[in-house]
Amino acid sequence: EYMGIINKKMVEGKLSCPKHAGIPVEFYCAAVTCSKSICKKCIPEHPKHHIVLNEEKDTVIQKDSEEEKKTEPEDADKTNQFAGDLVWSNGGKIFKHDLEDYVYLTITSKTKLPAFFLVQIRINKLKEETGTFIGISKRNVYRKSEYRLCREDDNQYAFCNFAGGRKFSHCDEWKSYGCQYCEGDIITVTVDKSKSLSFSVNGESCGVAYPNVKGFFYLALTTNCKENEFEIIQIKKLDK
Numbered sequence: 001e002y003m004g005i006i007n008k009k010m011v012e013g014k015l016s017c018p019k020h021a022g023i024p025v026e027f028y029c030a031a032v033t034c035s036k037s038i039c040k041k042c043i044p045e046h047p048k049h050h051i052v053l054n055e056e057k058d059t060v061i062q063k064d065s066e067e068e069k070k071t072e073p074e075d076a077d078k079t080n081q082f083a084g085d086l087v088w089s090n091g092g093k094i095f096k097h098d099l100e101d102y103v104y105l106t107i108t109s110k111t112k113l114p115a116f117f118l119v120q121i122r123i124n125k126l127k128e129e130t131g132t133f134i135g136i137s138k139r140n141v142y143r144k145s146e147y148r149l150c151r152e153d154d155n156q157y158a159f160c161n162f163a164g165g166r167k168f169s170h171c172d173e174w175k176s177y178g179c180q181y182c183e184g185d186i187i188t189v190t191v192d193k194s195k196s197l198s199f200s201v202n203g204e205s206c207g208v209a210y211p212n213v214k215g216f217f218y219l220a221l222t223t224n225c226k227e228n229e230f231e232i233i234q235i236k237k238l239d240k
Contacts, residue, residue: 015037017038017039017041017042019039019041020039023039023040024039025037025038025039026039026040026054027039027040027043027051027052027053028053028056028057028060029049029051030050030051030057030060037054037057038051046171047171049171086109086119086232087109087110087232088107088108088219088232089107089108089110089140089142089143090107090143093231093232094229094230094231095221095230095231096125096228096229096230097226097227097228097229098226099145100226101127101224101225102224102225103145104145104146104147104148104224105143105144105145105147105222105224106144106148106149106220107142107220108137108139108142108220108221109140109218109219109220109232111218112216112217112218113136113191113216113217113218113235114216114237114238115191115216116191116192116193116239117189117190117191117235117236117237117238118188118189118234118235119188119189119190119232119234119235120186120187120232120234120235121134121186121187121188121219121230121231121232121233122184122185122186122230122231123182123183123186123187124230125227125228126161126181126182126225126228126229127225127227127228128182130224130225130228131161131222131223131225132160132161132221132222132223132228133148133150133158133159133160133168133220133221133222133223134158134159134160134189134230135149135150135156135157135159135189135197135220136156136157136158136189136197136213137149137153137155137156137217137220138154138155138156138215138217138218139155139218140218141153141220147222148222149168149220150169150170153170154170154171155215155217156169156170156220157169157170157197157210157213159177159178159187159189159199159206160174161181162180163176163180164176164179164180165177165178165181165206167210169210177199177206177207177209178206178209179204181201185201185202186201186202186203187200187201188200189219190238191213191217193239194211195211195213196208196212196213197209197211197213
């Protein structure tokens with residue numbers, strides 16, 4: 001689908017790609033996890049990303065900024081109202097998987113999070129070898145079965161308890177991150193003033209998972225085993 005762009009005449013004087021020597025960086029990856037100029041050989045390494053010509057970069061950035069403003073809740077200046085009041089879309093602070101084992105079940109928070117926040121989730125019960133994703137989503141999916149974060153929609157990011165800990169997003173494949181969490185652990189989800197998304201387990205930081213996370217999100221969680229239980233224990237608005 002990018003061949004029409006790739007076959008355009010190359011413009012002289014372009015910077016050379018640091019990864020592919022001698023090839024100009026004529027394109028721009030507008031995915032929130034990238035936001036950088038790339039060459040034509042880099043494009044296959046950015047699956048499902050929004051790729052445009054460098055000349056169109058400013059227009060895309062401006063459009064993204066306008067879209068971000070549209071997603072801002074009406075009460076964005078009163079985000080401190082979320083402190084202590086964040087609940088799942090079922091109306092409670094506890095979410096319990098109540099379907100058959102190995103059926104994926106996803107839930108989001110009832111309201112959007114502040115722009116900059118810290119949320120803590122306690123894992124009250126988690127079976128071993130469970131597929132669990134804890135993260136954020138721009139879409140409120142309420143409570144939905146046979147749906148997994150980062151598989152169905154754009155603008156979703158998650159920390160997964162697979163293979164020693166993994167991070168996953170709508171535009172990235174699995175990547176090693178943090179550690180494998182388990183029953184009794186407290187997971188902290190943070191987006192700070194630099195718009196970086198990070199996670200920690202029992203107070204130990206796993207580092208930045210995704211930089212440049214823009215807009216307002218819902219807290220989101222996917223799990224696939226009956227009786228798994230997760231509880232929101234803290235929500236804090238972070239100052240800019």
